[in-house]
Amino acid sequence: MHRAIYSTILLVLCLMAGGVSISFAATPLIKEARFWTAPDHTRAVLDLSAGVEYRAYSLPNPERVVVDIKGAELRASLDGFEKNDPVLAAVRYGKPNPGTLRLVMDVREKVQIRSFLLKPMQGKPYRLVIDLMRSVDEEKKVVARASEAKQKTIVIAVDAGHGGEDPGASGPHRIREKDITLAVALRFAESINKTPGMRAVLTRRGDYFLALKKRVAIARAAKADLMISIHADAVKQRKVSGASVYTLSEKGASDRVAALLAKKENSSDAVGGVMPGEVEDPLVQSILADLIKRDSLNSAEMLAEQIIRHIGQVGPVKYDAPKHARFVVLTAAEIPSVLVELDYISNPDRERLLRSPAHQDRLAAALLDASRTFLKEQGRLPPTQIGQSRSGDRSALRRTSPGQPTT
Numbered sequence: 001m002h003r004a005i006y007s008t009i010l011l012v013l014c015l016m017a018g019g020v021s022i023s024f025a026a027t028p029l030i031k032e033a034r035f036w037t038a039p040d041h042t043r044a045v046l047d048l049s050a051g052v053e054y055r056a057y058s059l060p061n062p063e064r065v066v067v068d069i070k071g072a073e074l075r076a077s078l079d080g081f082e083k084n085d086p087v088l089a090a091v092r093y094g095k096p097n098p099g100t101l102r103l104v105m106d107v108r109e110k111v112q113i114r115s116f117l118l119k120p121m122q123g124k125p126y127r128l129v130i131d132l133m134r135s136v137d138e139e140k141k142v143v144a145r146a147s148e149a150k151q152k153t154i155v156i157a158v159d160a161g162h163g164g165e166d167p168g169a170s171g172p173h174r175i176r177e178k179d180i181t182l183a184v185a186l187r188f189a190e191s192i193n194k195t196p197g198m199r200a201v202l203t204r205r206g207d208y209f210l211a212l213k214k215r216v217a218i219a220r221a222a223k224a225d226l227m228i229s230i231h232a233d234a235v236k237q238r239k240v241s242g243a244s245v246y247t248l249s250e251k252g253a254s255d256r257v258a259a260l261l262a263k264k265e266n267s268s269d270a271v272g273g274v275m276p277g278e279v280e281d282p283l284v285q286s287i288l289a290d291l292i293k294r295d296s297l298n299s300a301e302m303l304a305e306q307i308i309r310h311i312g313q314v315g316p317v318k319y320d321a322p323k324h325a326r327f328v329v330l331t332a333a334e335i336p337s338v339l340v341e342l343d344y345i346s347n348p349d350r351e352r353l354l355r356s357p358a359h360q361d362r363l364a365a366a367l368l369d370a371s372r373t374f375l376k377e378q379g380r381l382p383p384t385q386i387g388q389s390r391s392g393d394r395s396a397l398r399r400t401s402p403g404q405p406t407t
């Protein structure tokens with residue numbers, strides 16, 4: 001009722017203003033602004049009601065980044081960034097002329113700007129992405145530290161799926177995949193780092209987006225001995241539960257389910273916001289040939305089997321053998337890499353468990369046990385190191401006699 005009256009008044013006003021009514025209808029609105037702090041950049045994402053023309057540039061003294069958006073109106077709060085953000089100090093806005101909305105981001109250091117407009121997809125509107133790229137790459141420091149210690153240690157790349165703009169799947173109680181994957185990844189990494197002779201490299205350490213090829217690049221730069229990408233799936237049928245484990249296939253997917261899952265997981269780049277043209281097809285023949293040559297597919301298969309066995313001890317398993325498809329995140333040729341769907345976040349009971357710290361610990365322990373068994377099989381981890389690790393831990397006790405089967 002009220003809305004109808006307002007519409008009528010608005011229409012009359014617009015008619016009175018003549019030409020103004022046309023531009024009014026087309027005014028792009030900034031409906032929401034989100035900020036994500038990554039180690040090497042801070043990302044601002046503006047949700048838009050329509051595509052816009054814009055210009056992003058930096059100005060010195062003091063350092064600031066200016067974004068001029070043609071004809072836009074601001075309908076969002078700009079104070080959603082972290083107060084201790086390493087880059088962003090403040091965000092202001094104004095109208096230098098009637099046809100321009102200007103956002104000014106005060107930055108703490110000189111940054112490179114990377115900006116692009118994303119078209120609507122998967123329920124997301126037009127998005128303008130502004131990345132404030134730091135010159136000091138914190139990620140490189142982490143990798144450098146990992147490589148230094150590499151001589152003596154086994155490095156496990158732990159990849160928490162999704163993050164930032166890309167929430168991944170979500171459960172009936174709105175628990176998001178990206179939060180579960182990070183929680184389990186952090187616990188898994190902690191347990192790895194407590195194990196003598198082993199060290200974790202986390203591809204993602206907070207709630208920010210990370211392109212799939214960057215995840216692979218971090219694992220490779222750290223010379224990881226294996227890589228585990230952690231996910232939690234969702235389907236329409238709420239009763240479905242159980243873990244599943246995937247490896248890369250050189251021939252394409254093992255079945256339709258695996259193909260669909262790979263498509264879904266590979267869409268992370270598009271949802272999370274990769275600059276158009278930034279992603280080249282990483283599955284070119286040369287990489288696949290390399291993969292086969294290095295035998296890492298066989299190793300990945302063995303690792304996947306161990307993960308199914310160990311995760312099966314803490315919860316249901318959906319498929320009791322590894323499945324295969326073309327997952328971009330698994331394309332580090334020299335590193336046995338697997339993708340684990342921990343469970344179905346779409347199942348309300350499993351969703352509740354997935355967010356419980358105790359269950360997250362159990363899942364992390366299963367991943368560690370599987371990794372250690374795999375490394376032992378490969379002759380990469382001497383039997384003496386197993387069992388030294390977490391005293392009082394059931395799996396450690398189980399392995400006090402070397403060579404004894406773990407299940």
Ligand SMILES: [Zn+2]
Pocket residue numbers: 161162168169177230231232265
């Ligand atoms: Zn996922």
